[in-house]
Amino acid sequence: MRRPCAVVQRPVDQAYRQFIGPETPWLREVPSQVPRNGAVRWAQAYQRFFKSLAGRPKIRKKHGLQSLWLTSELFAFEPAVSTQTGEVLGHRLLVGTKKFPVGPIAFTAHKGYRLPASSRLVLDAGHWYLTFGTEDGVPEPTGIGP
Numbered sequence: 001m002r003r004p005c006a007v008v009q010r011p012v013d014q015a016y017r018q019f020i021g022p023e024t025p026w027l028r029e030v031p032s033q034v035p036r037n038g039a040v041r042w043a044q045a046y047q048r049f050f051k052s053l054a055g056r057p058k059i060r061k062k063h064g065l066q067s068l069w070l071t072s073e074l075f076a077f078e079p080a081v082s083t084q085t086g087e088v089l090g091h092r093l094l095v096g097t098k099k100f101p102v103g104p105i106a107f108t109a110h111k112g113y114r115l116p117a118s119s120r121l122v123l124d125a126g127h128w129y130l131t132f133g134t135e136d137g138v139p140e141p142t143g144i145g146p
Contacts (some may be wrong), residue, residue, distance in 0.1 A: 015039065016035040016036060016038070016039040019035065020035075029100070030100060031074060031096065031097045031099070031100045033071060033073055033074050033097070034068065034074070037068075037069040037070075037071055038069070040069075041069060042057060045057035064124075065122065065123070065124045066122070066123040066124075067120050067121065067122045067123070068120065068121045068122075069118060069120055070095065070118060070119050070120065070121060071117070071118045072115075072116075072117050072118060073097065074095065074096065074097065075093055075094060075095050075096075075119060076093075076094045077091060077092070077093055077094075077113075077115060078091070078092050078094060079091055079092075080092050080106065090106055090107075090108065090109075091106070091107055091108070091109045092104040092105065092106055092107070093105045093106075093107055093119075093130060095121075105128075105130070107130050113132075113134050114134040114135065115134075116132040116133060116134050118132065119131060119132035120132070
């Protein structure tokens, strides 16, 4: 007689506390905003699936493209300024909270920026990328062609 396969039901809501348990003690060592943001993105992906706008969300593997959504309470930007000349030498992204500081990450700003409401840290093929969008005052194109 063949036994039925155990089906693991994944919740579609934004709750995440049920995932913190004996097998995942490391989740107690990350800011609560990180799993919350992941749960929000999971629920949004399912809402897009239910509206037939996208495919069913999948759990990502440990390899390949990985990303982390950072909301404004998890990061701050500051310019790296020379103490001798006062010149801006670069920029730093401070990641973490008071209880769980991750530390500064140096980055190159390709053009001026304003403080974004959220950003993404992306790991792809061993390279880290920081992405965020801000208003630049340029109007969006409204149509195709001249």
